[in-house]
Amino acid sequence: MAEKNLLVGIDIGGTTVKAALISMEGEIISQTAVRTGIMQSEEELAKVAQSILAVAGDDVDRVADVGLAVPGVVSPEDKLTNAPNISLDLEGLMDELAKVFPGCGIWPVNDANAAALGELWKGAGAGSKNLVFITLGTGVGCGIVIDGKIVVGAHGAGGELGHTNVVEDGRQCNCGLKGCLEMYASSRGLVLNYKEHCASLGIEPVKLDHEAHALPIFEAARGGDAAATAAVADLAHYLARALSNVAMTIDPGVFVIGGGMSGAFDLFGPFVREHYVEWSIPACQNTQILPASLGNDAGALGAAYQALTKGRAR
Amino acid sequence: MAEKNLLVGIDIGGTTVKAALISMEGEIISQTAVRTGIMQSEEELAKVAQSILAVAGDDVDRVADVGLAVPGVVSPEDKLTNAPNISLDLEGLMDELAKVFPGCGIWPVNDANAAALGELWKGAGAGSKNLVFITLGTGVGCGIVIDGKIVVGAHGAGGELGHTNVVEDGRQCNCGLKGCLEMYASSRGLVLNYKEHCASLGIEPVKLDHEAHALPIFEAARGGDAAATAAVADLAHYLARALSNVAMTIDPGVFVIGGGMSGAFDLFGPFVREHYVEWSIPACQNTQILPASLGNDAGALGAAYQALTKGRAR
Structure with missing residues (x-):
């Protein structure tokens, strides 16, 4: 079995989803950005998850945890509230991500909080x-x-x-x-x-x-x-x-x-x-x-950091 | 050996030192208050420590940790700064307390912070x-x-x-x-x-x-x-x-x-x-x-709570 020593950090925006494959030390190994439509239907969410999966390439077995920065308040029960600028079924997306990253923890976090964590970690x-x-x-x-x-x-x-x-x-x-x-x-x-x-x-x-x-x-x-x-x-x-x-x-x-x-x-x-x-x-x-x-990388890096700390505490 | 299942919470004021023997659940078992002079000399500090020891009575062997609320900023190195209202050699007092409570952790904390912890715990x-x-x-x-x-x-x-x-x-x-x-x-x-x-x-x-x-x-x-x-x-x-x-x-x-x-x-x-x-x-x-x-008990209870959490993390 491959050693689990990589993270995926995802930054969900209103029209674009950015994803990065990141080392445990916060080094960005590869990244991608895809434009998306309204992220509500299972079909659209599956498509988004597939395009995020692509960033991991052959290293998907090495991914330990996945962090997800979203523009809204994330409740302790992983519900998305106060998100006026996006139409996103967060739980649906988390389900699709769990399918493409089997065995990984999927950790959502508010995007401003993710940027804060990114700047704390590597900025x-x-x-x-x-x-x-x-x-x-x-x-x-x-x-x-x-x-x-x-x-x-x-x-x-x-x-x-x-x-x-x-x-x-x-x-x-x-x-x-x-x-x-x-x-x-x-x-x-x-x-x-x-x-x-x-x-x-x-x-x-x-x-x-x-x-x-x-x-x-x-x-x-x-x-x-x-x-x-x-x-x-x-x-x-x-x-x-x-x-x-x-x-x-x-x-x-x-x-x-x-x-x-x-x-x-x-x-x-x-x-x-x-x-x-x-x-x-x-x-x-x-x-x-x-x-x-960190500019535009702060969100993905911070999401990965959230995944790292939450994954460790699991 | 006696089971270590008690705490001592101390609240240092300008003219009075209050001490309480407290259970791990925050129940006050006994308490004392003594008037003190300037707490700088080894002699005075030893006297204060003895009067605090008295609160534990026959149960001194059961004391796990000792918390100490002091009116000033406590630095991460347990130095007392910004304490205009008291003349206290904190390190000296901690040394004397270590003598009368051998094997116990001695944990100082600012008094307003102690009161906050006390109200959080039992108030x-x-x-x-x-x-x-x-x-x-x-x-x-x-x-x-x-x-x-x-x-x-x-x-x-x-x-x-x-x-x-x-x-x-x-x-x-x-x-x-x-x-x-x-x-x-x-x-x-x-x-x-x-x-x-x-x-x-x-x-x-x-x-x-x-x-x-x-x-x-x-x-x-x-x-x-x-x-x-x-x-x-x-x-x-x-x-x-x-x-x-x-x-x-x-x-x-x-x-x-x-x-x-x-x-x-x-x-x-x-x-x-x-x-x-x-x-x-x-x-x-x-x-x-x-x-x-909690009124006047907040400081001693909070000091004990600080001792409880710090002691557990040790």
Whole structure:
């Protein structure tokens, strides 16, 4: 019998499924990405499982465990809830994966949590056991790792940092609350910051293609535009406020900032750091705030890490 | 040889040392309290250890592990730091305890963390694995338990919730920061809330003996005094803000409120709950907010629980 010394990490997105064959040391041996339709029918799920199986090639007998990053809350009973951006029958997919990887554990994990584990294992947080990963995109996602394990929370709401309050009675968020971090530090938040400053400074806004189009604002800020600069400063201000409050609650070893907007980390990172130090007690002031380093591989690597630790504990 | 099936839990205070002999199930079998001087000299420490030993009586051979709650940050190397309110040579005391309890593990733990563990084990949080304990006294202390273990943090600053920000550019705190929870929800904070409302409402303040004299304000609020009622409402407002932010970060199963001010929980608790629900995402809205139930026994029980879990993991 082949030695079981490989992992498969899978990252399920809205239109694409990425899968990687990964060593126990976190080295990516091979990877694949396939476009998918709605993942509900047994036929479609079987097809997805087959395309994932392909990544293992001749080494399928060596696969010990399979990790699965999914965009939604994963309940303790492996049910998928709060997943507005995807149509996926998670249990059905797990059944199909169990068929193509017989004898393997199949371990689902929320995708922001997977990215946090990936950065902890092989990315910007490597070497740390306690990490807070924040993803800045259309929304603000977060994965919290304490003692090497994801903080899922009593109701699956661990890491819902995007909905912590940073402005008393502030902007209305889609979640129903007001003044959520997400309304100031996501790409949608940045656009709102920018439009407010344009209005108050009498500056004509640059063209934005949609309500979460951050790139032109970052470019304008780099060019010295006053409203864009102030909008980025707001983002940094409120993100730093949230980070310092998290530091004085669970005191992580490192903060890692990922997501689409982390490409502009060089622009806002130094301001985040400056405010963070200003607003933290001395014990926490030296905590690093780093940009994510794994890019699109974080999800698959983190899913594999989840499989590794869950498999070992089995 | 006697079966090792008992624990000793010790709670070190500024002027009093409490010790209890406790069963593995958390039942207090006997307890003692002794007044102490400055705990620095070998002579004094030996005396303290002897008086602690007395609690075990004839059962000393049955003691498996000894837990020690201390008012300060306990480093991973069992050094005591950030302990402004006590003069204690912790390592010296641990040496003396090792002499009188030969073969036992001696496990120190911060006192707020010990109280959190005590409430988790035998108090208001019994049955939960994830708990946030908040002590409202002259300051605001906090112990966070995730998966049955204290969140110490990368720099020992886990649970420094009293210094999270609740008011942008708010009141100056002794820690150097502004707008800390402690400046609004501790007894000192309550006095400040009250004096502000007295001034703005033109109400003559009741007599307060010191800057942290909360009791007369609670009494005035019970009597319908407008400034005192508003001061208590402020306390509830800012405490709820902090709790909801903690919920959307680590999503505990229960919040437990202890400390000297928790005697007025019936007065402010309902307002905390009301705001907490208003400011939390649905997943966290049903999290219980309960008054502590162990009173002065929480520290010794929690120290024993720390000893139990550390001893088992040894």
